[in-house]
Amino acid sequence: VIASIYPEAHVLDLSHAVPHYDIPTGSWMLRNAVTHLPVAVHVAVVDPGVGTARRGIGLACGRGDVLIGPDNGLLLGAAERLDGITLAVELAEPRFRHHPVSHTFHARDIFCPAAAHIARGTPLSEVGPQLAPGDLVLLSETPSVVREGALHTQVATINEFGSLMLSAPGAFLADLGHPAWVRVSVAGQVYPARVVRTFGEAERGERVLLIDSYGQLCLAINQGDLAVGLELERGARPSVIIVAAPSESALRGGEEAL
Amino acid sequence: VIASIYPEAHVLDLSHAVPHYDIPTGSWMLRNAVTHLPVAVHVAVVDPGVGTARRGIGLACGRGDVLIGPDNGLLLGAAERLDGITLAVELAEPRFRHHPVSHTFHARDIFCPAAAHIARGTPLSEVGPQLAPGDLVLLSETPSVVREGALHTQVATINEFGSLMLSAPGAFLADLGHPAWVRVSVAGQVYPARVVRTFGEAERGERVLLIDSYGQLCLAINQGDLAVGLELERGARPSVIIVAAPSESALRGGEEAL
Amino acid sequence: VIASIYPEAHVLDLSHAVPHYDIPTGSWMLRNAVTHLPVAVHVAVVDPGVGTARRGIGLACGRGDVLIGPDNGLLLGAAERLDGITLAVELAEPRFRHHPVSHTFHARDIFCPAAAHIARGTPLSEVGPQLAPGDLVLLSETPSVVREGALHTQVATINEFGSLMLSAPGAFLADLGHPAWVRVSVAGQVYPARVVRTFGEAERGERVLLIDSYGQLCLAINQGDLAVGLELERGARPSVIIVAAPSESALRGGEEAL
Numbered sequence: 040v041i042a043s044i045y046p047e048a049h050v051l052d053l054s055h056a057v058p059h060y061d062i063p064t065g066s067w068m069l070r071n072a073v074t075h076l077p078v079a080v081h082v083a084v085v086d087p088g089v090g091t092a093r094r095g096i097g098l099a100c101g102r103g104d105v106l107i108g109p110d111n112g113l114l115l116g117a118a119e120r121l122d123g124i125t126l127a128v129e130l131a132e133p134r135f136r137h138h139p140v141s142h143t144f145h146a147r148d149i150f151c152p153a154a155a156h157i158a159r160g161t162p163l164s165e166v167g168p169q170l171a172p173g174d175l176v177l178l179s180e181t182p183s184v185v186r187e188g189a190l191h192t193q194v195a196t197i198n199e200f201g202s203l204m205l206s207a208p209g210a211f212l213a214d215l216g217h218p219a220w221v222r223v224s225v226a227g228q229v230y231p232a233r234v235v236r237t238f239g240e241a242e243r244g245e246r247v248l249l250i251d252s253y254g255q256l257c258l259a260i261n262q263g264d265l266a267v268g269l270e271l272e273r274g275a276r277p278s279v280i281i282v283a284a285p286s287e288s289a290l291r292g293g294e295e296a297l
Numbered sequence: 298v299i300a301s302i303y304p305e306a307h308v309l310d311l312s313h314a315v316p317h318y319d320i321p322t323g324s325w326m327l328r329n330a331v332t333h334l335p336v337a338v339h340v341a342v343v344d345p346g347v348g349t350a351r352r353g354i355g356l357a358c359g360r361g362d363v364l365i366g367p368d369n370g371l372l373l374g375a376a377e378r379l380d381g382i383t384l385a386v387e388l389a390e391p392r393f394r395h396h397p398v399s400h401t402f403h404a405r406d407i408f409c410p411a412a413a414h415i416a417r418g419t420p421l422s423e424v425g426p427q428l429a430p431g432d433l434v435l436l437s438e439t440p441s442v443v444r445e446g447a448l449h450t451q452v453a454t455i456n457e458f459g460s461l462m463l464s465a466p467g468a469f470l471a472d473l474g475h476p477a478w479v480r481v482s483v484a485g486q487v488y489p490a491r492v493v494r495t496f497g498e499a500e501r502g503e504r505v506l507l508i509d510s511y512g513q514l515c516l517a518i519n520q521g522d523l524a525v526g527l528e529l530e531r532g533a534r535p536s537v538i539i540v541a542a543p544s545e546s547a548l549r550g551g552e553e554a555l
Numbered sequence: 556v557i558a559s560i561y562p563e564a565h566v567l568d569l570s571h572a573v574p575h576y577d578i579p580t581g582s583w584m585l586r587n588a589v590t591h592l593p594v595a596v597h598v599a600v601v602d603p604g605v606g607t608a609r610r611g612i613g614l615a616c617g618r619g620d621v622l623i624g625p626d627n628g629l630l631l632g633a634a635e636r637l638d639g640i641t642l643a644v645e646l647a648e649p650r651f652r653h654h655p656v657s658h659t660f661h662a663r664d665i666f667c668p669a670a671a672h673i674a675r676g677t678p679l680s681e682v683g684p685q686l687a688p689g690d691l692v693l694l695s696e697t698p699s700v701v702r703e704g705a706l707h708t709q710v711a712t713i714n715e716f717g718s719l720m721l722s723a724p725g726a727f728l729a730d731l732g733h734p735a736w737v738r739v740s741v742a743g744q745v746y747p748a749r750v751v752r753t754f755g756e757a758e759r760g761e762r763v764l765l766i767d768s769y770g771q772l773c774l775a776i777n778q779g780d781l782a783v784g785l786e787l788e789r790g791a792r793p794s795v796i797i798v799a800a801p802s803e804s805a806l807r808g809g810e811e812a813l
Contacts, residue, residue, distance in 0.1 A: 401754065
């Protein structure tokens with residue numbers, strides 16, 4: 040559809056691996072990718088679940104990018120990384136849609152046509168009526184915080200290796216005093232984890248806490264699948280509590296105490 | 298291989314998700330995609346099963362496109378959507394093959410080289426001897442028909458959500474009198490389904506009949522997997538009978554009667 | 556990242572289907588693909604397992620290509636097919652990295668930035684200090700050999716159909732006397748296999764030996780999954796012994812004798 044409207048468009052495929060209906064994972068992928076991309080028109084879609092009223096939206100961002108997709112929270116994390124929203128519109132103008140507009144394939148009929156027209160030069164403001172950014176649908180996300188020495192955070196997404204990507208940035212390690220070991224409480228289980236900079240510092244099968252390549256905290260098993268071990272399905276987003284431990288032996292002795 | 302022959306070629310990857318050996322699904326994807334693509338040379342392959350004699354063919358179409366692939370029925374639905382076949386040839390000319398030609402990787406050695414040469418300007422008629430369109434291999438497909446108030450049709454393909462995409466166009470809903478509820482008979486089971494325009498009109502887990510984004514009828518479960526529920530494997534193409542029902546309660550009372 | 560550094564770059568995605576940590580399969584895919592590609596800068600990565608000290612390397616090859624990736628054996632088979640290494644360097648120069656360099660995402664921070672700069676014209680020699688090719692990490696691979704009438708070889712990779720791609724080139728069939736039937740010993744099992752040129756010559760479900768589309772020997776089941784039948788997981792690389800058999804009946808009689 041894009042090639043039909045704007046044959047010279049340079050289209051990059053970022054990922055087709057977002058699990059069905061999993062908006063938080065889509066949001067996580069998008070916000071971690073956009074800052075590494077040139078200024079562009081970015082289209083993102085996660086298969087919709089319930090709710091017919093989901094609008095298509097376009098968000099112009101401070102860096103110069105335009106984000107295109109559904110009004111379901113998917114785009115807002117990326118907009119924040121691209122220096123915030125300068126203009127939000129609803130993709131309502133029939134001239135910039137693919138007809139007939141289907142009820143179930145908005146990527147083809149609404150999002151991609153709008154993106155192609157904007158990439159070709161149509162100003163975002165012509166693609167539909169302006170929206171107040173405060174009226175956009177938000178993803179519910181518990182803010183990460185350190186309270187009484189314990190980091191309270193949440194799983195942002197589980198990646199294809201079964202690692203738990205947390206919503207807390209890596210800077211929280213400093214708030215915990217840069218521990219070498221931590222106790223992790225997640226999904227009804229408590230276990231010790233070693234704090235490493237890279238998987239290569241851990242034994243095969245060892246449970247670790249590290250800063251991932253997006254600068255966020257991440258719980259994992261070296262060459263294993265932590266999500267399977269915890270019986271977490273992809274799409275699960277449980278709360279996580281992390282406390283520093285002075286040493287591995289202290290940890291093992293105090294495992295019941297957490 | 299295409300880049301070696303024609304470095305300036307603009308190559309779009311449509312899908313690598315056709316299940317092995319599943320020609321009907323490949324045909325379904327291709328015919329639903331080509332009308333949204335610019336006029337182009339389209340290459341399609343489904344992993345071959347039995348039969349060594351499968352020819353490579355090129356089909357020039359009324360809209361101006363050329364279809365390239367195996368002579369196994371994969372291309373004919375798309376050719377119909379592109380205003381029919383104006384010239385069919387066998388891809389036999391050695392100059393437009395990649396040598397040595399392997400026995401098992403025709404996409405690399407026959408289809409893509411031919412496509413690249415044609416995209417670069419070689420007339421299709423030079424790529425091999427002309428074939429009579431009537432000699433091409435057809436996909437067996439039962440035509441959809443309404444008989445005594447019942448729509449008789451067939452599953453064209455099962456998509457990745459487990460929805461059953463039927464070979465009957467959405468216009469058949471009018472022949473059934475635009476019912477709000479229907480009784481569906483498929484794979485030895487009979488069940489009521491609600492007719493909706495979009496998944497958002499249905500409850501989570503509700504079985505529905507809707508017109509999909511390609512304008513065809515589709516049986517599904519909202520946010521569920523109908524194929525798993527019916528114990529249908531991908532690639533299965535059972536017959537389907539659909540009758541209008543006056544109301545949900547009438548349906549439930551008459552479930553045994555179908 | 557490449558588009559940010561070199562927007563005009565023509566990027567081809569070869570595959571995202573290498574199983575995690577499976578360097579032999581990555582090596583096999585890459586070496587079989589590069590000879591069909593135009594002269595280019597090729598980037599390859601397989602998710603790393605243990606070991607932090609893995610260097611990033613760039614290999615200039617005789618044909619004019621540059622290979623970029625980790626120093627774990629992944630690139631060497633491809634370099635051989637591209638007429639050997641003419642210059643090897645470590646990707647150490649900070650100017651050609653993406654900052655901050657993460658510990659876990661070298662594709663983004665080291666390999667792709669280096670590739671983009673080289674494609675845009677930076678000489679490989681400026682991207683880091685020269686390495687001796689003899690110091691590069693090798694993949695362990697048993698050489699294929701015919702001894703006393705038996706071909707001793709190894710599974711190079713198992714493909715997505717469950718076929719066993721061997722490291723022995725097809726020319727070894729001549730050393731076995733171009734047999735019509737062979738006895739195969741692999742993973743603790745011994746079975747007869749028919750030597751065919753194409754799957755179409757075999758019955759559905761028949762076990763075969765053929766020359767694959769890369770010119771290598773391949774063990775398979777026509778329309779079946781040999782790896783599942785042998786209880787081999789993807790990534791397994793067992794030894795294989797193949798001997799000629801005069802006929803199917805001789806084979807069946809002598810099955811215990813192998």
